[in-house]
Amino acid sequence: MKRFRVALAATLAAGALVSAQAYQAAETFDAVWKIVRDTHFDPSFDAAKWDLVRTELRPKAVAAKTPGELRAVLRDMLGRLGLSHFAVIPSSPDTVDDHRISEAQPGFDVRLVGRELVVSSLDPDGGASAAGVHAGWIVESIDGTAVSTLLSDIGESTPPRIAQLEAWRLAVVRLRGGFSSRVNVGFVDGAGARVVKSIERRPERGQQVTVGSLPTMVVRVSSSLKPTPAGGKAGVIGFNVWMAAVDSPFQKAMDEFRGADGIVIDLRGNPGGLAVMIMGLAGHFVSDRAVLGVMKTKDAEPLRFTVNPRLVNAAGVRVDPFKGPVAILVDGMTGSASECFAGGLQSLGRVRVFGQTSMGQALPALFDRLPNGDVFIHAWGDFVTGTGVRIEGRGVVPDEPVDLTREDLLAGRDAPLDAALAWIDRAAREHRKVQQKRQLHEVLLRLGAGV
């Protein structure tokens, strides 16, 4: 399982309160090092080189004076793997003076557009909406720290995928804080004027879910019926993380939209979660036990992510999976299980993907509690789609790339969604033609057979 995008999980846990746990640097370092050595999925993993890493870094870990210093050594060690899904989620602050807590947020999300950090969406019930913040505004400073300073380490040559993720992480860590606390954010508004807003941090909306040692996640599922440009109707379903609590509302939305011209699944900003769920949700759109992808691990037989066709609705009545056109929206913050789902269905030719290339962090992972109380997320397999496309380091490449622009955001346009809805019109027409031909063919066959 597992299967959580590391940056988000680390951000969620970044402000945990100081605990009285034992500070076990050597044991913790050894545990992380050994888990990687024993479970790394790549057959070409260089164990001898890993031994040298231990020789070099263990003394630094043992000499660490704070949990933060130890974590820095661990980050150094894991960073040398050059892969996603190897990270330590802190269970305590980095130092005794570090009192950051991250249980509430100002209610807006950000994306890197060019070299600028831009408000990409707002929670209508969040503090930012209440303060009059709009999508498309440029974020210039957070609590007095210039965003340009925060982003200065992200070089021009950094791949856009990585730059997006890192910029988001740097911002979100600072935007989050305690309940009812405030964050002062400097913006450039739609008219080009500089404004500073004092924004109340509010609890994240949604259902709180805790799985094992992982930080508590907040699950949100949204669904609505949207008009298409040609006057049709498309069901739009979005959710923010892959947790079991998503399945029931997703199923209800599917039941509601079963007669729609098409379905749009919005996975923008969805960093992943329980990867096994991709088999269940894909079953709403695929009628057979097709293979979305294969997970290759160190020792065992490859495991197949096989679609479980959803042949029963929420009321317990037999139904067919949705056969009409399905679009998936992705962006640079779509990761892990979301990528396995989108990439898997894309490889089957069942969906059309719109938006920006996804995160490219799609290694199924496990998580273990470390001797110092931190949680270690570690990849234990590699995921390739049914057609052999490796998502890690590449991302899901949209069939129809649609850039995120400040102009669209300021105008209230959702360009990727608009493109998906327009495609649904075209695809639904084709789908209806095929259905009509099939029905006609069946009638002719029956007539020919004298039935």
Add this chain to the structure above:
Amino acid sequence: MFLRVAALAALLFAPAYTQAPEKTTTPAALPDAREIINRHVKAIGGRAAVLAVKSMHSTGTLTVPANGMTGTIELFGSAPNLQVIKITVGGIGEIAEGFDGSHGWSMNPMLGPTLKVGKELDQAKLDADFYSELREPAKYPTVKTLDKVTFDERPCYKVSLTRIDGSTDIDYYDVATGLRAGSENTRETPMGTITQTSIEGGYKKFGKIVQATTLTTKAMGVEQRISLATIEYDKVDPGVFEPPAPIKALLK
């Protein structure tokens, strides 16, 4: 029934790990496999005592120590081959599997309702055998003592059991007590083939039968522990084995 729990639990949290037991003696001195199995059956109360029970209900807990997952487990079994297992895990919900004598099914909040088919169904039917403790020749036509090894830090006889579906399980029987110490088995799942090693322990007497109350399963490097707190016999409502409504809809 414990082995059947292991098969389900492995699906929940991760697959496949094999323990390489240490060989301790030569095959020449090994007892016959049927003798070893019969010794186990005698140690748990005897064949007659086992066959006298017609149904069983157990409750307990399940933990995955490494990642902090915890949950409850409830098992229902009835002769000849009815079975329902329910596991409730925090943050995930209830996962259930069953076999009603003809159909194998699962209900999983991460996957939706599923009917078992093909080899998976064949294995579910055998795994649901209420008297699987006896390793009867009708279900396990070929049994063979392979070795005397150290398993779970104790001398054990390693016995291979070929089932009527052609699959092979490995059992380990404690040389000192005769009780089964654990097993290795490979099962077909929707994700592929999964191999797991299970260690049984905490044998306690419930009624006239001695039952293992702890089961530690290792699959793909992940260890999970099941601990049974209650076991009672012949009080199971047959309605428990009715497949849930979504499964019945799939059967239409």
